[in-house]
Amino acid sequence: MDITAVNALNYEDFVSIFGNVVEKCPIITAAVWSRRPFVTLNALEAAISEFIDDLPESGKEGILRCHPDLAGRDLQSGTLTRESREEQARAGMDALSSGEASRMSRLNEEYKTRFGFPFVICARMNDKANILRQLTERCGNERAVERERGIEEVKKICRLRLQGLVLCDAPNKL
Amino acid sequence: MDITAVNALNYEDFVSIFGNVVEKCPIITAAVWSRRPFVTLNALEAAISEFIDDLPESGKEGILRCHPDLAGRDLQSGTLTRESREEQARAGMDALSSGEASRMSRLNEEYKTRFGFPFVICARMNDKANILRQLTERCGNERAVERERGIEEVKKICRLRLQGLVLCDAPNKL
Numbered sequence: 001m002d003i004t005a006v007n008a009l010n011y012e013d014f015v016s017i018f019g020n021v022v023e024k025c026p027i028i029t030a031a032v033w034s035r036r037p038f039v040t041l042n043a044l045e046a047a048i049s050e051f052i053d054d055l056p057e058s059g060k061e062g063i064l065r066c067h068p069d070l071a072g073r074d075l076q077s078g079t080l081t082r083e084s085r086e087e088q089a090r091a092g093m094d095a096l097s098s099g100e101a102s103r104m105s106r107l108n109e110e111y112k113t114r115f116g117f118p119f120v121i122c123a124r125m126n127d128k129a130n131i132l133r134q135l136t137e138r139c140g141n142e143r144a145v146e147r148e149r150g151i152e153e154v155k156k157i158c159r160l161r162l163q164g165l166v167l168c169d170a171p172n173k174l
Numbered sequence: 175m176d177i178t179a180v181n182a183l184n185y186e187d188f189v190s191i192f193g194n195v196v197e198k199c200p201i202i203t204a205a206v207w208s209r210r211p212f213v214t215l216n217a218l219e220a221a222i223s224e225f226i227d228d229l230p231e232s233g234k235e236g237i238l239r240c241h242p243d244l245a246g247r248d249l250q251s252g253t254l255t256r257e258s259r260e261e262q263a264r265a266g267m268d269a270l271s272s273g274e275a276s277r278m279s280r281l282n283e284e285y286k287t288r289f290g291f292p293f294v295i296c297a298r299m300n301d302k303a304n305i306l307r308q309l310t311e312r313c314g315n316e317r318a319v320e321r322e323r324g325i326e327e328v329k330k331i332c333r334l335r336l337q338g339l340v341l342c343d344a345p346n347k348l
Contacts, residue, residue: 010286011239011286011290011291012239012286015239015240024200024201025200025201026198026199026236026240027198027199027201027202027233027236027237027239027240028201028236029236030235030236030237030239030240031229031230031232031233031235031236031239032232032236033235033236033239033290034231034232034235034236034290035232051230051232051233054230055205056205056225056228057208058205058206058208058209058225059201059205059225061204061205061207061208062200062201062202062203062204062205062206062207062208063201063204065185065186065189065201065204065205065207066189066200066201066204112184112185112186116185116207116208117185
């Protein structure tokens with residue numbers, strides 16, 4: 001699908017295809033449909049980023065709170081979105097040793113208690129060891145720093161999901 | 175559940191319970207958790223309304239685009255959210271005559287083509303005849319009028335969903 005095809009989608013198909021590029025926030029995709037046509041895939045991605053940046057701090061925290069824990073109860077109960085399931089599996093979150101699992105669980109709880117939103121990281125750009133290390137380190141940050149850091153990770157996840165949906169068969173057109 | 179119990183919820187349980195008071199927009203519920211404690215249920219509802227009002231116009235259109243058509247393909251394919259299914263059934267949308275169904279379908283398409291978002295109305299406050307009449311009339315409005323009108327209806331739906339979730343066993347506490 002090239003950007004011309006993306007621009008030709010009605011809002012229902014657009015939201016159906018791109019509605020989860022920001023996890024469980026189809027409103028964001030649905031909102032940026034108003035800004036079509038997009039010159040490139042990067043322009044679509046930029047419109048999503050701008051929408052997120054213009055949200056109040058509570059809205060950014062709301063986005064983070066729509067994300068599941070890494071190796072958390074949604075993974076265990078099979079209720080992750082398809083995208084999250086694939087991303088967490090790729091980073092080895094579905095194959096932790098019992099020691100790693102209990103450490104991850106303890107750190108996730110510590111992080112959520114401290115900040116009031118979950119630890120968000122682009123799993124596809126990190127391996128298991130790196131995720132555990134960053135989770136440990138980021139627990140020590142300030143809340144405002146973590147809110148912005150989490151949103152940066154949301155944007156990385158979004159970029160990779162978009163790229164996965166819009167095949168770059170003609171990169172110069174995207 | 176009284177408002178004290180609501181205020182004691184962690185964000186995960188809060189979003190799990192209230193995440194669909196605005197259809198498919200858990201980010202809104204997740205965002206207003208930042209504003210707890212709420213003095214009353216009305217204060218929670220007001221926080222949601224304020225969050226919606228502060229969104230750019232594209233964001234309001236995004237909310238509308240997360241709503242299913244009345245008597246549309248989600249109802250037919252069984253993919254409505256539980257809340258929408260119950261509300262549409264109560265208004266008789268699952269028991270239209272073939273003539274009513276084709277008229278509804280035609281008007282829904284006309285509305286979406288004209289405005290770029292679906293016709294939204296609080297089904298629980300309207301019966302079948304009233305819904306068809308308003309859909310017909312509202313097709314003739316200006317886009318900006320319909321965007322605001324649709325958002326008013328979203329807030330009515332939200333209020334009834336909230337009231338359904340927080341039982342008013344002690345109204346003075348809510």
